[in-house]
Amino acid sequence: MRMGDWYDRNAFWLLPSGAVIFILMLMIYPLGYTIYNSFTDWSLTHGDKVNFVGFRNYLDIFFRDDRFWGSVGRTIYFTGLAMVVEVILGVLIAVLFDAKDFSGKRVARSIMLMAMMATPVAVAMVWLLIFEPTAGVLNYLFKSSGLEALLGGKQLWITDSSSVIPSLVLIDIWEWTPLIALIVIAGLATLSREPYESAMVDGATPFQIFFRITLPMIAPTIGVAALLRLIDCLKTFDIIYVMTMGGPGYSSETLNIYTYQMSFQYFNFGYASALLVVFLCLVLGISLLVTYLRRGLEL
Amino acid sequence: MAKVELKNIEKIYEGNVRAVSNANVVIEDREFVVFVGPSGCGKSTTLRMIAGLEEISSGDLMIDEVLVNNLPPKDRNIAMVFQNYALYPHMSVYENMAFGLRIRKIPNDEIDRRVQDAARILSIQEYLRRKPRALSGGQRQRVAVGRAIVRNPKVFLFDEPLSNLDAKLRVQMRTEIAKLHNRLNATMIYVTHDQVEAMTMGDKIVVMKDGLIQQIGSPLLLYDHPCNRFVAGFIGSPPMNFLEGRLREEDGSLLVEGEGFKFVTADIHRDDLGKAPSPNVIVGIRPEHLRIAGSEEGESILNAHITVIEELGAEAHMYMSRRADDTENLISRVEQRHDYHIGESARFIPDMEHVRYFDADSGRALLGVIGPIRMSSRRSALSQDE
Numbered sequence: 001m002r003m004g005d006w007y008d009r010n011a012f013w014l015l016p017s018g019a020v021i022f023i024l025m026l027m028i029y030p031l032g033y034t035i036y037n038s039f040t041d042w043s044l045t046h047g048d049k050v051n052f053v054g055f056r057n058y059l060d061i062f063f064r065d066d067r068f069w070g071s072v073g074r075t076i077y078f079t080g081l082a083m084v085v086e087v088i089l090g091v092l093i094a095v096l097f098d099a100k101d102f103s104g105k106r107v108a109r110s111i112m113l114m115a116m117m118a119t120p121v122a123v124a125m126v127w128l129l130i131f132e133p134t135a136g137v138l139n140y141l142f143k144s145s146g147l148e149a150l151l152g153g154k155q156l157w158i159t160d161s162s163s164v165i166p167s168l169v170l171i172d173i174w175e176w177t178p179l180i181a182l183i184v185i186a187g188l189a190t191l192s193r194e195p196y197e198s199a200m201v202d203g204a205t206p207f208q209i210f211f212r213i214t215l216p217m218i219a220p221t222i223g224v225a226a227l228l229r230l231i232d233c234l235k236t237f238d239i240i241y242v243m244t245m246g247g248p249g250y251s252s253e254t255l256n257i258y259t260y261q262m263s264f265q266y267f268n269f270g271y272a273s274a275l276l277v278v279f280l281c282l283v284l285g286i287s288l289l290v291t292y293l294r295r296g297l298e299l
Numbered sequence: 300m301a302k303v304e305l306k307n308i309e310k311i312y313e314g315n316v317r318a319v320s321n322a323n324v325v326i327e328d329r330e331f332v333v334f335v336g337p338s339g340c341g342k343s344t345t346l347r348m349i350a351g352l353e354e355i356s357s358g359d360l361m362i363d364e365v366l367v368n369n370l371p372p373k374d375r376n377i378a379m380v381f382q383n384y385a386l387y388p389h390m391s392v393y394e395n396m397a398f399g400l401r402i403r404k405i406p407n408d409e410i411d412r413r414v415q416d417a418a419r420i421l422s423i424q425e426y427l428r429r430k431p432r433a434l435s436g437g438q439r440q441r442v443a444v445g446r447a448i449v450r451n452p453k454v455f456l457f458d459e460p461l462s463n464l465d466a467k468l469r470v471q472m473r474t475e476i477a478k479l480h481n482r483l484n485a486t487m488i489y490v491t492h493d494q495v496e497a498m499t500m501g502d503k504i505v506v507m508k509d510g511l512i513q514q515i516g517s518p519l520l521l522y523d524h525p526c527n528r529f530v531a532g533f534i535g536s537p538p539m540n541f542l543e544g545r546l547r548e549e550d551g552s553l554l555v556e557g558e559g560f561k562f563v564t565a566d567i568h569r570d571d572l573g574k575a576p577s578p579n580v581i582v583g584i585r586p587e588h589l590r591i592a593g594s595e596e597g598e599s600i601l602n603a604h605i606t607v608i609e610e611l612g613a614e615a616h617m618y619m620s621r622r623a624d625d626t627e628n629l630i631s632r633v634e635q636r637h638d639y640h641i642g643e644s645a646r647f648i649p650d651m652e653h654v655r656y657f658d659a660d661s662g663r664a665l666l667g668v669i670g671p672i673r674m675s676s677r678r679s680a681l682s683q684d685e
Contacts, residue, residue, distance in 0.1 A: 192383060192385070194381045194382075194383050194384075194385030195385045195386070195387055195388075197350075197352050197372075197379075197381070197385065198379065198381060198385035198387075198446075199387075199398070200351075200352065200371070200372045200373065201350060201351075201352070201372045201373065201377065201378065201379045201399075202373070202398055202399030202402055202446075202450070203372075203373035203399060203402045203403055204373075204398075204402050208402060212398075213387060216387075216389040216390075217387075217388060217389060219389070
């Protein structure tokens with residue numbers, strides 16, 4: 001009886017304590033350790049003692065490292081392009097799915113899921129074959145459809161520094177647009193029909209209904225989907241790593257790839273930790289900004 | 300303002316599901332007509348067909364003598380107030396009301412004048428800048444009504460607009476919509492499942508059941524002269540009491556008797572009851588027409604025991620049963636103070652001139668239906684007399 005009382009009084013912290021310990025071990029500790037490392041010159045390339053260097057790594061990153069700024073630019077380019085296209089396409093697909101009842105709608109929705117279910121490395125391998133400039137499927141299709149002549153020759157896709165990021169974005173769009181579409185389809189399904197009917201009675205055209213009623217009403221859902229993609233795009237690693245390793249040159253080296261190179265190619269753990277902390281702040285900052293903007297717009 | 304005519308309107312959904320059959324109604328200019336009936340009776344479908352939100356399977360819908368079957372909602376010059384308000388959540392109250400006018404490219408100063416006017420009528424001036432989510436249910440419904448008013452339509456359509464409000468607010472809004480009708484002098488068509496709303500608001504009531512119009516008439520006409528057992532039971536609260544009985548002649552009088560009662564029919568009903576297709580009838584007595592006999596003797600008496608007494612102050616509702624197992628709920632509305640208790644047996648005297656009779660098989664009224672209605676030759680529906 002007494003034991004039961006003690007349990008009732010303390011269950012509120014006892015029950016979640018397992019999860020709390022788990023989170024502490026797997027999230028808080030690595031984060032703290034990374035922040036600590038970022039203030040050291042820990043490197044495996046020399047056998048020297050690890051020294052505390054204060055903010056030197058950060059100062060180097062911000063004021064002496066052009067490669068860092070280049071990777072930041074490419075991260076923003078990749079993320080911006082992928083997100084904008086994915087959101088527009090995703091919303092269009094969702095609206096088409098919502099508006100029309102056609103046979104095979106469920107099957108089509110399941111097929112959309114398949115791209116997301118594939119493992120990124122497998123996706124990357126398949127797209128490597130597709131993008132291959134001489135024997136790839138895409139250039140074959142371009143050639144046979146006459147597009148190649150129109151574009152003035154063979155496309156180099158990921159082997160050319162100017163087209164590598166748009167090519168990688170294309171894969172991201174292929175893989176992740178369905179996610180936006182599915183989230184927006186779910187959002188559309190929760191909307192009441194009455195405002196639409198009311199707008200019809202009010203005299204609105206389908207075009208006006210879409211832009212003045214539907215879009216503002218699903219804006220919060222689109223916002224959530226976009227935020228998810230934003231965070232994911234900023235962090236994209238696997239596809240780029242498998243397909244280009246950041247190349248040609250540094251032309252597809254995003255911040256994540258650069259950090260990876262710094263730690264596991266150059267074994268410069270102190271500097272790489274500082275890069276990771278900067279990266280974390282960047283992702284956190286952009287996410288908070290988007291969330292704040294969403295609230296500000298009262299969406 | 301406008302006259303709306305439904306001529307043989309039918310709605311048949313896929314799989315030959317008939318939602319509305321052969322609806323004939325004439326809604327005069329500036330009339331307030333209420334469609335009432337239980338869930339699934341076709342009243343909302345009828346309203347949506349008038350609005351243009353539902354295709355008409357067959358029949359003609361005329362607004363101001365113009366056939367509008369194939370006109371889209373926006374070209375019918377109607378405005379509709381929905382059950383769930385249907386406000387645009389991302390727009391302010393002002394923009395919600397102005398939306399329909401902006402779509403029609405009405406100049407801004409005219410929009411402002413109309414929105415302010417409507418806001419004044421509905422006492423929502425102070426909420427114009429708010430978003431709908433910052434309003435209570437009653438305020439939202441006012442905005443929905445306001446959105447209809449600013450359009451200045453020929454016909455107002457209301458689809459159960461008060462269903463989501465609490466009881467007190469419902470009564471208040473009921474009065475306000477009735478006032479609005481007097482003020483705007485507009486043709487209004489109102490759909491509800493609540494017969495009290497129908498009785499209190501409508502100039503004319505259309506009672507529907509299973510997609511068929513049962514009866515059309517003024518509230519009191521339906522109350523006093525229901526055309527069948529369904530209308531009799533649906534209109535009126537507390538509802539009419541029904542007793543199964545059998546007609547027979549005795550000593551020159553026409554009696555109706557059944558379990559626990561024996562009534563002598565009123566002389567004015569004799570001719571009609573004489574034409575009854577079968578002696579098996581349902582006797583319908585409104586609760587206010589069944590009074591406690593006390594020591595009074597009468598030739599028409601109902602014996603029952605009291606199961607529940609609801610004291611309402613000015614009156615009491617006495618629930619009773621003729622059977623020992625209390626399986627029925629007959630109700631008497633007793634206005635005088637009484638000294639009865641639950642479980643006691645009592646004798647009740649009906650006001651025989653107000654008793655209604657229905658055929659036990661078809662449920663049709665056996666007394667001549669008075670007023671601008673007639674029995675339809677097709678089905679059991681009644682339609683309006685020209």
